Amino acid sequence: MIGQVQADELQAWLADDARAKPLVLDVREPWEHEICSIPDSRLLPMQEIPARWQELPADAAIVVVCHHGMRSLQVAQFLKQAGLAQVYNLSGGIAAWAAQGDPDMPQY
16 A cells, blocks of 8 residues: 655655655656646656666655646555555645645646
């Protein structure tokens, strides 16, 4: 089972200097990432994950992000099956991030 992280939980996690920061892995397409993105997120489009997942740090928490949370859930499941231990899905995706904590973020 993949852990779900709510947008406000991720925002608090990223702001907490006492806690190791997760890798925020954005699996949307480049054109989507250009419209809006979570600061310091890493873009790695979903279709590139099977060939490039080993570039990801095995010892870090990874929060996977897409538009509404469906693609990211699939990627998170793939990464978990590949052996990465700390994989989470951003529930509701970047749309939830914008709605819950960043109202100035462009939406699409």
